[in-house]
Amino acid sequence: MSSKRLKSLQLALAKQRLDALLIRTFEGDNQNVLYLSGFSGTTAVLVVTRKKAFIVTDARYFLRAGKEAPDFQLVKVQRGKKVSDHVNEALAMAKLTKSAKVGFEAAHIPVAVAKVWSKEIKAKLTASLNVVEQFRQYKDAGEIKLLREACRITCRVYDEVVPLVKAGVTENEIAFEIDMRLRKHGAVGNSFPSIVASGPNSAMPHHATGDRKLKAGEPVIMDFGGIFRGGYCSDITRTVFVPGKEPHPRMKEIYKIVLDANKAARKALKPGVTWRQFDKVARDYIGERGYAEYFTHGLGHSLGLVAHDPYDYEHCPFDVGTVVTDEPGIYIDGFGGVRIEDDLVVTTNGAERLTTAPYLKF
Amino acid sequence: MSSKRLKSLQLALAKQRLDALLIRTFEGDNQNVLYLSGFSGTTAVLVVTRKKAFIVTDARYFLRAGKEAPDFQLVKVQRGKKVSDHVNEALAMAKLTKSAKVGFEAAHIPVAVAKVWSKEIKAKLTASLNVVEQFRQYKDAGEIKLLREACRITCRVYDEVVPLVKAGVTENEIAFEIDMRLRKHGAVGNSFPSIVASGPNSAMPHHATGDRKLKAGEPVIMDFGGIFRGGYCSDITRTVFVPGKEPHPRMKEIYKIVLDANKAARKALKPGVTWRQFDKVARDYIGERGYAEYFTHGLGHSLGLVAHDPYDYEHCPFDVGTVVTDEPGIYIDGFGGVRIEDDLVVTTNGAERLTTAPYLKF
Incomplete structure (x- = not known):
């Protein structure tokens, strides 16, 4: 899988007139490295040239990087040497000289690191945007399989937890x-x-x-997800009512509006639709019922290796393989709120719901 | 607590000749915001001037930011407006003009964001380093109390888990x-x-x-920690041997060397000692016993709101309130390894061990 992605990236380098791209982890921000190489640790720099690929990491990860990232040549960070020394080593092995144009990921590299790199790395460094993300925003069949499985398990957890929602139990306990x-x-x-x-x-x-204790009849919003095999994330929200008392009639009304807004947006989803149009379907539905001001956030976001996966929302409409959350909500300060969220994958002529956990019926 | 920190920062701004500092979250990188304001969500920009303090966040967090960050004036991000518009709004409320010198955190702001901000924010933007971190690297009494409690609970977990380490159980199950x-x-x-x-x-x-199953007699390294109240982290490592068979004699020897290196480093720790000296104590101990090449990583790191807390390792020796991990290890490819890690807080004349979980005795 990752070797195919690596090849796509190497082709993209030529298009962008880059001789190489540097891809670096920073704490939890390791998804581009994971996506390209399979390496799941927290400290590495990938040096990808048009023909070669290196992974620079330290002794904590030598054996693991070898196993997880077989398509990448391991460059071992020596104690007392800088990471940039080893990046230079990789560039030299790829026969790249000082005049080579080497991109770094401007959305991920802090200003302070870019400053150090521009001094230490022997190449023409240049800020690049979305080189890896342009691939990540459309999921391939293997990724969709993993996301489907992630959502299936997450819905199973929801089914198990619903019976535990009772008066007297705390939010933390749930x-x-x-x-x-x-x-x-x-x-x-x-x-x-x-x-x-x-x-x-x-x-x-x-x-x-x-530690607030649940009370009979009141709404409980549960919004959660897991990171599953391969690093893929689920993200689901369901709202339920604590048993023992009939929910407030207005709450039921709000629930129905939010659910219908969720469904209306899903039905409108297909390749070519823009994010703005998708959002508008749910927003108009809620607005027409008088709740416009209470739907205070966006309708959804791209989902993948992180819960908020990168996506060029402005310029890239939905296409086959886009995975998106559909999560309208209505929130009334002092009264309560409802949110219902599904994960959807865009298909050739519509969208498939990955989170099949049931809704409430009134 | 956070109001005292805010005041320290505001004094530091004057020293650094900054009129304001922008502190921004980015996914999991929200610790400076948490430290200063108490806000624990994932999306906010703090605008701190010498006299005022604002928190810019979106509707998902309006109520929560009001509760968690009472010393900060809430600036509400309006749908369709940019965060930078609201940063400008805060700067204007503080009566700062285009000529104001406004710092941003160069270690946390990606190059792409700095580029956008430099266009959109109406001030003289300037890259700053370690303005908040200089405070975070020495923990106050309240922080040490939270870290002590975090370590106490973590050691309790260790005590509970040791009896579960048995042949046939998998790593994932443990x-x-x-x-x-x-x-x-x-x-x-x-x-x-x-x-x-x-x-x-x-x-x-x-x-x-x-999913590897444990086998009798072999070593098991367990390295873990939790994020506890207030966001403070623990980090402990213990190595045990699976019951049912006597460990390899060389493994026992290695265990004793690593443990004694851990203790030697702890005894050497006090204000004024440098990180390099601290590391050298354990490294020399292990080296003199012939295992220099198998201790492949640094001895430890600062600990606090993240497991690897920021610290100016090169220029700031230990001082009262430094919290550091002490984690020597010996790793032999094809044979196995041992690591023993404690969390230590530097006191006026030495260091106190926060992770009091027992070691093995042979």
């Missing part, structure tokens, strides 16, 4: 049950900290889950 | 038990993906935990 089950069924971690927002807290789209 | 218990006892997440490296895998300092 989040714990979600997180344990994600891990138990195969996630290596959470794609973001799970949100469990109950009662008035449900009016905060990104509430910090806390 | 990691699952660790992670569940961290969460159960109060962690909001892992400070990094838990490492469980068994048998030959223990020769990889940063092994990717997998």
Whole structure:
């Protein structure tokens, strides 16, 4: 898989008139490295030239990089030497000279690092944008398979957790049950900290889950996802009502509006549709029912190796392989809120829902 | 707490001849924002002037930012407007004009963002380094209390997990038990993906935990930590041997060398000692016993709001409040390895061990 991606990148280098591209991890920001090489550690620089590919990493990762990134030649960082020395070593092995045009990822390299690199790296450094991301924004069959499986497991976790939503249980306890089950069924971690927002807290789209106890009849927004095999993420939101008391009639009304907005947006989704149009379908639906001001965030985002996967939202309409969240919400301060989120993959003539967990029926 | 930090920063601005500093989150890189403001969400820009402080965030976080960051005036991002428009709004409220010198964090702001900001923000933008980090590298009493508690819970998890290390259990199963218990006892997440490296895998300092089954007599390196209250991280490593068979005599020898190197370094630690000297104590100890080439990484790192907390290692010796990991290791490819890691806080005349989990005795 990664060798095919590597070849696509090498072809793109020629188009962009680059002799090489440097791709660097920074703490959790390691997805471009993972995507291209298969290396899943936290410290590496890839040096990709039009013909060759190197992975520069330190002794903690020598054996692992060899196993995970077989298409990349390992360049071992020696203690006391700089990473840039080894980048130069790789460039020299690829027979690139000082006049070579070497790109770095402007969206990922901090200003301070670029400054050091421009002094130390023996090449003409140039800021590049979206060289790897242009590939990541359309998922191939293998990636969709992994995302489908991630969503399947995530929906199973949802099914297991719904019966645990009871009056007296805390938000944190529910989040714990979600997180344990994600891990138990195969996630290596959470794609973001799970949100469990109950009662008035449900009016905060990104509430910090806390020790509040659930009360009968009130809404509970559960927004969570896992990082699964290959690094692929799921992201689902469901809103439920705590059993023991009938939900407020207006809450039921809001629930129906949000669900129908979610469905309307999904139905409108197909290749060629823009993100703005997709957002507008749900926003208009909610607006026509008088709740425009309470839908305070965007309708969705690209999903992949991170929960908010890179995508050129302005310039790239949906196409086959776009994976997008569809998550309208209505939030009323002091009253509560509802959000319903699905992960969708764009197909040749529409969109398929990957998160098949059930909705509520009134 | 955060209001004291904010004041220290505002004094530092005057010293650095800055009229303001912009501090921005980027995905998981939100610790400077958290440290200064208390806001724990993933999307915000702080605009700190010598007299005022603003938090720019979007509707997902309006209510939460108000609660978590009471010392900061909330500037609401409006849909369709740019974050930089709102940064300008904050600068205008602070009566700063185009000629104001406004710093941005060069270690955290990607080149692409700096480029956009330099066009859109109405001020003289200037790259700054370590303005917030200079404070973060020495922990105050409140932070040490949180770190002590984080380490106490982490050691409890270790105690609970040791009896589960048995032949036939997989690395992933052990990691699952660790992670569940961290969460159960109060962690909001892992400070990094838990490492469980068994048998030959223990020769990889940063092994990717997998489905390998443990075998009697072989070493198991467990390296893990949680993110606890206030965002503070623990980080511990212990090496144990799978019961049912006596460990290889050379493994026992290696264990003793690594443990004594760990202790020697701890005893040498006090204010004024440099990181290089600290590292040398353990490295010399291991080197004198013939294992120099097998201790392939640095001795330790600063610990705090992230597992690898920022620290100016070259220029700032240890001082009261430095929190550091002490983690020598010996790794022999094809045979196995041992690492023993403690978290230490530097005191007026020495260092205190925060991770009091027991070592093995032979």
